Amino acid sequence: MALDPQLTSLIVPPDETTRIEDVLNRLVEETGGNHALLLDKSGQVIACHGDANRQDTTALGALIAGTFASSREVAKLLREKDFKMLFQQGVRENLFIALIADQWILTIIFNKETHIGLVKVLIKKASEELSAILQRVRQSRRVRDDVLGASFRTSMEDTIDLLFRD
Amino acid sequence: MALINVAAREIHCKIVYYGPGMCGKTTNLQWIHGQVPQATKGDLLSIATETERTLFFDFLPLDLGKVRGFQTRFHLYTVPGQVLYERTRVAVLNGVDGVVFVADSQKSKLEENVNSLKELARNIQKQGKKFQDFPLVLQYNKRDLPNALPVPLMDKYLNPFKWPRFEACAASGPGVFDTLKGISKIVIGKL
Ligand SMILES: Nc1nc2c(ncn2[C@@H]2O[C@H](COP(=O)(O)OP(=O)(O)O)[C@@H](O)[C@H]2O)c(=O)[nH]1
Ligand SMILES: [Mg+2]
Numbered sequence: 001m002a003l004d005p006q007l008t009s010l011i012v013p014p015d016e017t018t019r020i021e022d023v024l025n026r027l028v029e030e031t032g033g034n035h036a037l038l039l040d041k042s043g044q045v046i047a048c049h050g051d052a053n054r055q056d057t058t059a060l061g062a063l064i065a066g067t068f069a070s071s072r073e074v075a076k077l078l079r080e081k082d083f084k085m086l087f088q089q090g091v092r093e094n095l096f097i098a099l100i101a102d103q104w105i106l107t108i109i110f111n112k113e114t115h116i117g118l119v120k121v122l123i124k125k126a127s128e129e130l131s132a133i134l135q136r137v138r139q140s141r142r143v144r145d146d147v148l149g150a151s152f153r154t155s156m157e158d159t160i161d162l163l164f165r166d
Numbered sequence: 167m168a169l170i171n172v173a174a175r176e177i178h179c180k181i182v183y184y185g186p187g188m189c190g191k192t193t194n195l196q197w198i199h200g201q202v203p204q205a206t207k208g209d210l211l212s213i214a215t216e217t218e219r220t221l222f223f224d225f226l227p228l229d230l231g232k233v234r235g236f237q238t239r240f241h242l243y244t245v246p247g248q249v250l251y252e253r254t255r256v257a258v259l260n261g262v263d264g265v266v267f268v269a270d271s272q273k274s275k276l277e278e279n280v281n282s283l284k285e286l287a288r289n290i291q292k293q294g295k296k297f298q299d300f301p302l303v304l305q306y307n308k309r310d311l312p313n314a315l316p317v318p319l320m321d322k323y324l325n326p327f328k329w330p331r332f333e334a335c336a337a338s339g340p341g342v343f344d345t346l347k348g349i350s351k352i353v354i355g356k357l
Pocket of ligand 1: 188190
């Protein structure tokens with residue numbers, strides 16, 4: 001199968017999703033944080049744990065990924081080689097963002113009661129676990145048709161024709 | 167890279183509208199937002215300056231509902247067009263699955279279009295991808311204006327690889343959905 005990263009999707013199988021959720025779960029528990037999100041660098045939300053009913057998770061994902069990507073460009077201009085984490089301090093809540101193997105972005109939202117030092121240590125541990133998961137996901141190389149079914153594309157095209165019109 | 171979450175049965179694709187400043191990228195998203203069914207669209211999020219120019223990006227999530235059991239989501243982004251913001255465009259292009267290159271058909275804008283397309287090629291190549299094979303469609307926008315260049319001439323300068331190409335007037339709608347359908351189908355084909 002072609003290895004051009006652009007032509008293959010990242011397919012996350014159910015057992016790995018469970019593991020990802022466990023990692024996020026633990027991160028929130030152990031830090032006493034409010035919310036943990038795992039994003040793809042494109043801004044899409046892979047999994048989240050915490051304030052379950054946030055309506056704005058999608059927009060949050062797009063913005064956090066945007067912020068992170070833009071900070072990396074700043075880092076490049078400063079000739080900063082190893083830019084992997086970002087801390088954003090708010091009045092009520094803080095945000096800590098870590099990059100995982102250039103593909104995923106782990107974010108934890110926590111309040112004043114949590115010590116930043118603790119977050120740093122635990123986010124590093126979580127990153128290592130997620131990085132191992134990502135590596136397996138990348139290597140598993142499932143064939144799209146096994147997952148989506150061969151007629152997915154035609155059904156998708158019909159849906160596109162139906163919805164994308166004036 | 168598109169993301170398929172098997173457990174949640176979700177598919178996500180990212181599409182970026184690219185092009186020089188004022189060519190009509192934001193207008194495309196506004197038109198789409200105004201027309202698609204309520205259940206399909208999320209809020210149109212714009213990070214703009216006070217004068218309405220796009221500062222970081224516009225973002226419009228579209229939820230196409232269940233297709234063969236998979237919830238399918240398209241995330242549309244625009245980049246800020248001004249030359250100054252190249253680094254921001256690089257940031258928005260992160261993880262992109264398909265690009266709509268919006269060209270301004272006005273005669274005076276030809277050079278800006280050409281430069282912007284060159285910059286896009288550079289940025290795609292920097293991600294380690296071949297521009298020629300990259301999922302891309304062109305939109306020649308503002309066809310309603312009297313100083314719009316003839317299509318064959320624009321093809322000559324902007325479409326060496328014979329990408330699918332659509333004529334549009336984003337401000338009044340024609341061509342906007344043809345463009346979106348064009349890129350969506352290419353992206354789906356590459357999943
Ligand atoms: N005449 C005409 N004007 C357009 C068209 N599409 C966009 N515009 C105008 O071009 C200007 C810039 O559009 P905008 O979407 O903000 O450009 P962006 O910088 O690419 O996001 C606005 O004043 C739009 O109303 C079109 O098809 N025809
Ligand atoms: Mg704009």
